[in-house]
Amino acid sequence: MTDSLTKALAETADAVAAYMEGAIARTGAASARLASAMRHAALGGGKRLRPFLVVESAALFGVPRASALPAAAALECVHCYSLVHDDLPAMDDDDLRRGLPTVHRAFDEATAILAGDALLTLAFDILAREEAHPDPAVRVALIAGLARAAGTEGMVGGQMLDLAAEGRFEEADRTRLGMAEIARLQAMKTGALLRYACEAGARLGGASQTERAALDTYALAIGRAFQIADDLLDVEGDAAAVGKAVGKDAEAGKATFVELLGVEGARAELARLVADAERALAVFGARATLLDQAARFIANRRN
């Protein structure tokens, strides 16, 4: 990772965490336990890649970081809620997340369910406020986009397909997935929020049709790269560096890109996707250096 990318990621991570902490404090006075669980879920670290993409996409159009923070924080709230619910015993039953106990381990299941619900709700609360953007039409577009990316056509639908792919439901829902099905599942489960991150930045920046399309192409490429890198980590990573259990995909009998393409094939696909991402950014010239570096970082990440 380049120094400038490290610095930009860290600065946005700090700023978005501070914003989220403020938003939780503002609304969370009723139940100290609920607020604690929300903080545990939202402030336990993480690269804050989605907020970074919002902030840097918006920065292409001269939007200062502070103006992009509400949208970035709202998106991160949705990401964090999804981790809390995915970790639940009835879902992936994970004990560790970013090296810390998951919310239902640190608190209890009921609190984890409600903390997730509260973070999802808080995301829309944040986007509806004037500080997210002065124009209500832009706020409503940000809300519509987030609801679609997070809902049945996006993240939640993808998680449902993922559980079905593990053979969790009756035979009728079980599928042995091919490349196209895995790509669709992952585009929904993890790709939709990454794509929304760039869309939100473009909206905040008043991007033209061409600029929006270019950012969307970039987002599609890095979304796919993100998942392939994740699959590689599950095969090759070690739990201490990754901060969560590894080898779970094979254990769950889950079809992955790496299983279908092989490790070398997956690495070749990653290189192709980084090239796609870079080509899409060409229209922005040198302004897009950080986004370009982010694509490489996503493809080569070790945790």
Added chain:
Amino acid sequence: MTDSLTKALAETADAVAAYMEGAIARTGAASARLASAMRHAALGGGKRLRPFLVVESAALFGVPRASALPAAAALECVHCYSLVHDDLPAMDDDDLRRGLPTVHRAFDEATAILAGDALLTLAFDILAREEAHPDPAVRVALIAGLARAAGTEGMVGGQMLDLAAEGRFEEADRTRLGMAEIARLQAMKTGALLRYACEAGARLGGASQTERAALDTYALAIGRAFQIADDLLDVEGDAAAVGKAVGKDAEAGKATFVELLGVEGARAELARLVADAERALAVFGARATLLDQAARFIANRRN
């Protein structure tokens, strides 16, 4: 219940169910199982009291039912999601809801968690669409209000306080509640969405400050009445008529209005609240007849 109230409730219930069915169909193609679970949660009957209050509050200002339906359906999505999550084994662990198996019983826990998440997300999707209201500023106000009513300051926070009152968490969070604490808990857990229903109707209708305040006073009174009637049903009702288990409050050692006021005291409080509600509606004259009847219905309901 008067014939005109019966008819209006049934008409709104049918219309809002049809709207919700359409909204689920529009977004739910990815996973048939998820869409089925959402339908089970959203279309399993119920009085649709909250949609009715949206529609009739808006009708005070001449807004036709069709124009109020998106906001009414969005609110009902939030109500239905909350029932799905509250029924989960880690929460109230209920097997029956409206006389049917709860979602996690009819499907499984993971599907129930995701169907709830999807319905909450769908609510904001619906409100962000132009058909909810042509003016984005009104849509964003509807979204802000719903997020606050459903979040940590409202429904989710109230559910958390309710679990704490049952002694579910460590001693530090356990409380033996007095009248003021129960009132606050219930105002959050069930009152906030009822209050939002009237607020949404007022917003759709472009109500004046005075009219909004009058509707809010009405909503506060019926919200309290709703909960006292619920507590009475838990003491006096039978499971077949109520459609869910009764006697659960006493079993859970939960403080209720009825425990504090006695059955007669609770009935007297109900009468006072109905009078409050009627007084608040006076400003609307005969236009408010259905809302007036609804207050009596809520106070005297048997299921």
